[in-house]
Amino acid sequence: MDNIFEELNFPFVLKLRASAGAGKTYQLMIAYLWLLSKQKRVSLDSLKSIVALTFTNQATFEMKHRILQGLKDIVLENDKGKALVKVTGLIPSQAKKWLDLILDRYFCFQVKTLDSFLFNLFRLLSLELGFPPTLKPEFNEEFVLNQLIDRLWRISLQDDNIQQVVSSLVDVFLEIEQVHGFNIENKLKSRLREVFFELYKIKKDINLNFDVDSLKYQEKRIKELGNKILNWVDEVGLEFKYSWRKAFLDPIGYFNSDKSSFLNKESIKEMCRANKNKDVLDFSKIDKYFFRFKKELDTYFYLKADLKVKPYIQICSILKDFLADYSREEGIVLPNDWMYLLEQKIKELDIPTIFAFLGERWKHFLIDEFQDTSNIQWNILKFFIQNSLAEGGSVFLVGDQKQSIYMWRDADPELFLNCHRELPNADFHEDTLKYNWRSSPYIIDFNNKVFSFFSSATNEIASIFKLENNRFQSKLKDYFSSLEQSVCEKNKNLKGKVKRFFKQEDWEQDFLRLLNNILENNELSDIAILVRSNEQAKEISSLLLAANIPVISENNLVLEASFVIKGLINFLRFVDDPMDDEKVLSFCLTPICPLENEFILKNYRELEKGLLWDWLKKQDLEEVAFLKYCVQKSAFLSVYELILEIVKEYSLKTKFPDHLAFLNRFLELIISLPKTKVLNICMFLKEWQIIKEKQKLGCSEHIDAVRVMTIHAAKGLEFDIVFLPFLDWNIPRLNILVLEDGSIVRVKKPYSANIASKLEQEKEKHILETLNLLYVAFTRAKRELYYWVEDSDKRKKNIPFLLKIIEETIGCNNA
Template sequence: MLQIVKASAGSGKTHKLTEEYINLLFKNEENYKHILAITFTHKATEEMKSRIIRKLDEYSRTSSSKEKQEKSRKLLSSILFDYDMFHISTIDSFFQSIVRSFVRETGLQHGYGVELESKIVLEEAVDRLIMGLDRDTSSSVLKHMIDFAKARAKEGESWNIRKEMHTLAMELDRENYKLYAEVLQRVVSEEDYLTNYIEILKRIINKKKQTIRSLCNRAIAIIEQTQWGITSKNDWRNVFYKAKREDIFEPNKTQQEKLSSPSSWVTRTMKKEEKEKAQEAISLGLDKIALELLGELSHSTEYISALLIRKQIYIVGLLSDINEEKNILGKETNSFLLSDTTHFLQLITQDSDVPFIYEKTGVHIDHYMLDEFQDTSLMQWNSLSPLIHDCLDQSNECLIVGDVKQSIYRWRNSDSSLMGEKIAKEFSGYKMSTPSLKENYRSGANIVEFNNTFFEGIANKLREEIKNTYPSFQGKFLTSSYGEDDLKQQSASKDKGGYVGITFLSNKKEEQERTKALEKLKEIIDDLLNRNYPYSDIVILIRNKAEAEIIIDYFSHVEG
């Protein structure tokens, strides 16, 4: 069975994992050899191991059941004497252990090295690429670099191509690139294909531009003929001028309503002369043009995609060149980047049967437990997914624990949709439960209540604001992550403790606002000290070190 546990901060995630792990141990005393618990930091790994050991020790001494005491003693002894088989690991360590078992298949040699600093390796690949131009001035690399330099100059960016390429090279370390690296490499390497592709993009762009500009020109001609002039910059009829002028234009909510409803153009409050002009414009066909233009602007996905791809196509070639040079460098030094581990593992898990993977690694896993799942990236999940499927096919148990609210921060290239909906959909054919840990054991009741109200409200407000600019935006993830009843927390404490205060400071000048903020901060701290809170219980959180220096400097002066 698969358990997908949604758990927010302070709700006892680690306690839940420890509990489920020990339950599996009690079902089979050998299970500790066949359970893999995965988290994201070494600290979390050690904490989970310690909790399991402490809990077993506690049961062995204090359980009311003699049988449970005896089982706990045996389990504790087995784990401590066979500690290498106690599989609680970071996701990186687990992936590295599999890659080590597939050295030959990944093209590496024994004794390979793992480079931790992607930046250093990628910058060296760029420098080698530039230096290599002296030997081959007719290469496609030179063409890609010239295109890159021209584009940067056109955008008013630096002419220092080496520095700019160093920055660009870091895109290779992003998962979005890694997911499509092989496809992009094929596209760039086939010159005829690339030329034809660019021609297709041009045709898509030109066709849409011509259609929109033709409609706008006809509309503007009618407006000028009827002298139904624009009265202000917010006049909805500006849409015809903006759509003609701008490559990418999406009408706002008001403009959409006007374009889709010509009957709203004439109102009772309009002056007679203005009303006659509007009616004449409608009689000349402006209403039909407006509806047609709205249709064109509403169905622009292909056009916008083509426009953006055309502008950036040279970058794909250059990235491909840098990536190839990075791979050559890796072969020469018998090493690969730590950040490429997931890519290697994905190739392994997709091309190999799971039993074969276990045979190669020398470890057979029956049960998986994934902690902090909201930090999991799509590539990591693509590597883990076949293992989880195999586990469930054997009627074993898997546990996934995460906080969907935290997934929006995109730590470690995490994919917020995994915890939100993808996992449940992917495993819909298996027995599954989706409990939520609702109680918060860490914060006071007032703080929990504030968070529930604030984040649900701010998610709805943000969704509406985005929809005003981008009407097609649905924002389901925002409201489902922050508004669903099963994600709202309850305080474990009945005491209405905790306090949240928000102060808004409005000053046009930044210096005045900073001074007011510092004065307010001192006022709050003085109040806390007067109520006998020690300094050690007070924390000031800031955005960056520069702000910390300002606060320290301020308090140093006011305290003398």
Template sequence: MQKLLSLKASAGSGKTFSLANRYISLLLKGAHPKEIVAITFTNKAAREMEERIINYLRDIKKDENFLKKLVENTGMSEKEIIKKAPIILDKFLKSDIHITTIDSFIQKIARKFSYYGGFDIDFDVRSDNLEAVFREFVDSLNDKEFEELVNFAKNEEKISGFLESLYLIDKEIQSIENGELIIENGELEELKFKIEALKDEILDLMDKCSNQVKDFIKNYEELIFKPRFNSILKNSSIKYKGSHFNKCYSEVLDSKFFEYVEVIKKYLYQKYLLKEAYILKTIFALYEKYKNKKWEVKKKENYLDFKDIEHLVYKILVEDELNKDFLYFRLDSKITHILIDEFQDTSITQWKIISPLVDEIKSGVGQKLFRTFFYVGDTKQAIYRFRGGSSFLFDYVYKSLKPFGMKQESLDTNYRSGEVIVDFVNKVFNLNEKASKDGGYVEIKENKVDEENSSKNYKKYDWRSNLKEVLEFMFEKGVREKDIAILVYNNDDILKVADFIVENFNKKVVTSTTKEIINQESARAVISLMKFLYYKEKGKLFLFEFLTFVGKEFDENFDTQIKEDKPSKMIKEILDKYDLWDEATLKLLIYSMRYDTLIDFVEDIENCDEALSSDIDGINILTIHKSKGLEFENVIVIDRMKKKSNRGIKLLYGYEGIDLKNIRYKQSGMEILDDEYARILKKEEELELKDKENVEYVAFTRAKNSLFILKNEKDSNFVKLQEYDGENILGKFSVEKKEEIKKDNKKFSLEINYYGKQGYKKEKEYKPNEYEAIYKGLAIHSLFEIEDEDYTLNRYGAFCDIKKVKEIYNRAKEYEEYKRLLNGKIYKELPFIAIKEDEKKEGIIDLMIENEEITIIDYKSTKPDDERAYIQQVKFYIDNISKIKNKKTKGFIFYVDSLELKEIK
């Protein structure tokens, strides 16, 4: 077995296969599970790797290729491996295993050495409430600091996010030793005086020059940035073919011009440096204050988040003048093998914490000790630089360890995608990967400019028409909803696509949030009961939610007979007592084991991001970043819907190897004046381009059977696809018929009963996947329908800002244009059924007023970017109601947030 190994694994090439094989090989060669640390990028990946190891060991003969690789890694025969497998499986299941995320691994180090860090071993771990931290930070600023913050905020869309981005690399920032830049104003004035004097001399030499040329000389602040100056620079003279200076050229003028340019450069360089020094000094003064306030809040509330833990461990093991060898010896005494997954996403700080452990392994290699270090990843899939990931570590570590025997291998056979998709990706990204599967289909469609919704400076693209065509095509071919994934660039796009699909196809959609266990009805019911048990009298709404789910009438004196205990014990008792076992509640039970008390569970459970592992019926919609590590039968990738803002404070980071040496403030034109700045800027531009390419690669390589790309005709974010010159349709689309495994979800699909005045169940409709927005909309509808503030408070008060809801409602119901329409017989929440093209259409009309004519009003809490579906819905109501009632019918959409009453004609 190669003891030091770096493995480059392209998309779909069997990365998890290799990790699991390496791990089992170590066990076969005598390593104890507690000596092996396997670090993954996510909790999901850690669980999958653990399950994969167990499954392989349980049936070691099932996968012939896996067994062959074990033979290659261990030098054992197949017979020996098959005989040992049950023994090492038994040891694995009984051992304290360390298959974990990098955050969890560092947290274990923190708890081991908490004394040295000056914090309690039982510290709480939770995410920051960044809004609260930022609020306290702002409150702590004096008038001058507040003014500086406001000035920065004018250029930075989210100043708190900017400060957090600095906190992310805090340990790298602290290593910089920047001296104080001193530039006297007098020096600038002297240079400015010299420029003016030279300008006058030059103008005296330019009698025969045109006014246009003279104006070119006069504006010295912009002279060296003008295109014409590049031509002069290229020719090293003001005289060249086509030059405006040719008619008045003289050698003296030429010489004076370049003397003039050099003084201008010196002046601008000093001026830019002065601005940069002031801005950086101000930024980092504010940042230090923000960081200190952040720590004040943490100390007061006695908690840390994962980034704090990382910083503290770095301080203990890397920065502090302690006996580092002793500390690492204590830590390393039980670690003899390290495996790291998704290495391209490791941060520099994380690597500096782990690297001394790797150094121990490296030093033992020459002594014939059985110690190993293995890392795997793909720099083409490095898409987390904004979170601190440093893809250049991949090759840096390999080169550093190469003299000690490190080898690098590659996996370049794609076992995921059909051959047509692999060949397409090869052509787009100039790769030479192999395919193991036949078939595949690729289609590229261009999103045309949406002229109606575009402006001169901001273009919108009509992706909806193409998406509709693709989905209609798939449904016609018999593709199942759960075999379709739509990938987008950001979370806002998820909501737009989900709205569009539900309104146009009435299909169920699944997002990363809808798959989270805390958003499953059964798990939410259990959480509601746990909250009731904690809040008691004040938590009757939670009891109501629970009883509704289990099909019992609400009884405020209901006795659950569940006594307060460890959360896991309480939840198990609830599941047994009410027979609520399913995948979601089982995962909730497992997750709850991390909490010692009911209060801990109640206060933190909403931060749980554990997701169901099984499929949920519905079209998957997720961001490209969330799709990393996943695969889908049929993938639709939609180009960026909204142009990324260029606003913001931009810092440039200059590295030497893995050490941050310099931070510069981005200023247009500085690259002409400063070679070092130009180098750092060029590097940053290359990294930004690479980020885009990597996101594009990740998106295109999720597809197994078919890939549809909806590309903007201009301003596309698909940078590599713009260079593609092949066909827009490749391969033949086919659908693999799969046997449906029907799940008996009867017990877990009880609908929440609707306790309104009219006593019927409301229609099922898609709401944006964000609870505050969902419940805000429901609460507003409730007030318009029932006009009972107490009912609305009891029903929705725990889930949204009822004060804000009531303000919107009270303002909207007094809106004069709206009140004028309320003259006649009023029907609220009117169930509606009509036949359209032999298909039954159902819905609920929010408000119908009948007199000599009919008026229909459809309430909407907010106005979307695209109203077409809303308009189509109201038109449908108008057409059918006018026929049923034989009366003139008008329809309105009432956007209550903005008090806009829009008539639909």
């Protein structure tokens, strides 16, 4: 696709479907410049009429950077610029005008994340929707839910009714999940989070009432039907085969021991032994009863699965009320709510009214990572895209179904395949890109082989995951066929390497040894270690930090990761309440306190009675004099002033230069908080508990340190060398399921038909997402890829086992 734009006539829909590193984002940048060249005038309205949407903030930053760099190259008329003039048609004088306009009116440069674009729409229509325009979007749903669950736990200590519901939830949880060991509370909270968000998405009232008697009534009906069938079989002189007589005699007992095979039988005839009557008898009447018997049983399984998890429903309904209060108090709104409202409103209003509210008219849309779009997002976007096409505009969608890793957030990769059908009034073009511009030939070849196995050996894969249905296999084919890429000219001689390690007991030592070897010839920032969860990121960061290897990760950018910030928080806790020995001790033992640890600990141990602070006050020490001053002044100084005092007194900026960025960010944060949150230390500490997890330093590309990040965060990015230390993934076993109608059920055999079908769908989604995640992880490396798996012959270890089979089949000997 050297210059597909030449062939295009407005209005058009252009879809570009290509594998990783093929230059999809790069083509979006080209398309943006090409669209600029097609504008009649260099004007603000034209600039605002082109909207480029990405998936993450990092990708937005990258896209803006690429567009500006492209314009600069054209203006400078360098080699890259000359090539861009050829494909985009944008000449240097025009490019200069656009560049000046963008830099002058940067906020009109419409390159945004999809979320922020949609939220902006919501804000513009907020009065119409009955919300104050000051409302803030809160994308961190997990953070909010943690707050709500903590609130629930606190309230349950005082409120008997809530305590009762919580304790029945704990019972159900322990029984269903069979969890043992430590951290049960955390596991329970995490399960609750999952279920709540599933339920919360269903915009229907949750049915809280469940009548235990209906299960009993159901049992009775089944028994009656069973007896009717039994009697008929006896009367006509037939005999059941195998143990099927028991199934009609005691249906519930029989099925509770997990024997569901006869649910597949079509007629009682199939279940009876041969005798002279069998062939002449009319079974049609009794089969009607048999059909009803099976139907009632199915309902029974469902009711039972539903009853088991009632306490989850009750808790979720309490959390729903808490969420409404919390949203009001904090002035926030969660995506699930505002997107839903926006979608509804857009259906209601007519086009001129909406555009009158918005005051904007978009004509061209460029959308990256389209495979991660959800149906609700698409329904909103579609409205504007259809309008832009009606006015002679365009839409350019790029994506790759096998990189869809946000299905848990409702992304629907099928949309990418079919969305153009909903945009019929425009020329439709589809294209693919065959070169990989990112990686070395070795890595490209390795990935070609590994991932084409997914589409060529669908049977084997389906059997590994025990999901032998046609739909799953055809999806595998859809996602992973025709993915093979060729090496581009510029990377032809790029050296590359892929190496697999088996995880031995002391794998960490081997891991560090390899890393140190690689660092002899590479920069720290060439290396990325990609993991699946934040816990793994913490684990690997600690390993590297203990070996004195600088690391940058989401976690160590959290302000609290700095011991100076931790020390300052302990200082505030102590000043706020010096009569609490624990608080005094915690502060005195932090590295920012100049008092000797030994001196404090020894005296604390020997202090027979009285308070630590009373004893400390009597010590004639300069350091203590300062602390006394702080305690006395604490009621008169603001939190900010107190922190400034200690920073100055203990020379924290010069003593701990590595923590300067954290310190500055911390001070900035205190100033930026509303007055009500910093009126006194106690209020600030309360606020800190809530906000601390979100307070982070920005990450600069230029910091020389190894990157540690999740695969989700690494999507769309590339690194010279990639390490994947934890590929021991399994497909999680589902114990609880939320059905389409909003009921939660326990997953335990025998399943009712609706549970079995939903379970299969969920399993399929998890497997595809896991395979996609593997694809994203393996395709981030430019030069070298190293990964660690357990040496497993067991099918239970899904991904290690799959990788082993692939290795044996395709004969890639990379060990």
